[in-house]
Amino acid sequence: MQLQRILYDVDEHVATITINRPERLNATDDLTRTELGWAWGQVRDDPDVRVAIITGAGDRAFSAGQDIKATASGGIRNKVPGSRLHHGVWKPVICALNGMVVGGGLHQVADADLIIAADHAELIDTHLAVGNVFALEPAVLLRRMPLSMVMQLALMAKDGRISAQRAYDIGLVNEVVPGERLQQRTREIALSIAALSPATTQTSVKAMWTSLDVGLHAANDVAYRYVLQHQMTHPDYREGMVAFAEKREPRWTVE
Structure with a gap:
């Protein structure tokens, strides 16, 4: 353009x-x-x-x-x-x-x-x-x-x-x-x-903005859904903790 x-x-x-x-x-x-x-x-x-x-x-x-x-x-x-x-x-x-x-x-x-x-x-x-x-x-x-x-x-x-x-x-x-x-x-x-995990960062940003659309209890449900989905499906969740335990820089998955 x-x-x-x-x-x-x-x-x-x-x-x-x-x-x-x-x-x-x-x-x-x-x-x-x-x-x-x-x-x-x-x-x-x-x-x-x-x-x-x-x-x-x-x-x-x-x-x-x-x-x-x-x-x-x-x-x-x-x-x-x-x-x-x-x-x-x-x-x-x-x-x-x-x-x-x-x-x-x-x-x-x-x-x-x-x-x-x-x-x-x-x-x-x-x-x-x-x-x-x-x-x-x-x-x-x-x-x-x-x-x-x-x-x-x-x-x-x-x-x-x-x-x-x-x-x-x-x-x-x-x-x-x-x-x-x-x-x-x-x-x-x-x-x-x-330098942060792109996937984790974007999911966090989206979860916070999305929670503004609803009331408190519904916001908790929305936030938990994003957290749980990321923990269960994305390799950066484990990689971040393993890297911390091994005292090295994390190797994030870039999609």
């Missing part, structure tokens, strides 16, 4: 997706969403990929969300959100917030497994200010942060922005680092995850 709006690279089992429209603050138009969908399909289907990083070009914005100017002139033809959960990706995803994230850009934040933020990053929502309903992003954000903070984003618009440090304080962001350290630190984490 000839990419025009994003960059896609795979190195040492880590795929890096970069929204590459710094002149538009990495805003997403129809083509951007199409290319993001392609990239998530690559992450999902490529056995060489074990972890994915999503970030933005430059240091001003991760993504300004929907390209309002493009939408105002031509409407929206591609309405599929370009984030991992919408494409069935269960490989670990790290969101590297290199700047402000606005509106539709919050999809990527909401759907990530880990979020590493530059110290100047901030979250903003302007859906209501431009006549759009703020609902899709909160569907997941409400499972990750307090209702009051999601309401702040929605109702206070630019005045309700949440700093990287505040996002860390409420448990949404995992780490806040200096801007110049963001990509290096994110890659360090990605490489450490890539």
Whole structure:
């Protein structure tokens, strides 16, 4: 695929997706969403990929969300959100917030497994200010942060922005680092995850996200089903314990 709006690279089992429209603050138009969908399909289907990083070009914005100017002139033809959960990706995803994230850009934040933020990053929502309903992003954000903070984003618009440090304080962001350290630190984490059993990691990620769809007792049943199936059918379950007992690096099965 000839990419025009994003960059896609795979190195040492880590795929890096970069929204590459710094002149538009990495805003997403129809083509951007199409290319993001392609990239998530690559992450999902490529056995060489074990972890994915999503970030933005430059240091001003991760993504300004929907390209309002493009939408105002031509409407929206591609309405599929370009984030991992919408494409069935269960490989670990790290969101590297290199700047402000606005509106539709919050999809990527909401759907990530880990979020590493530059110290100047901030979250903003302007859906209501431009006549759009703020609902899709909160569907997941409400499972990750307090209702009051999601309401702040929605109702206070630019005045309700949440700093990287505040996002860390409420448990949404995992780490806040200096801007110049963001990509290096994110890659360090990605490489450490890539060294784990791919099958065990993906099953764990899927089990945790799936458990959010149901109540507590049903979640326990879901989790136990994934655990039991993996223990009974996958060789990495025994290999991990044998390697530990033998004081050697595990030899994971890559499928």
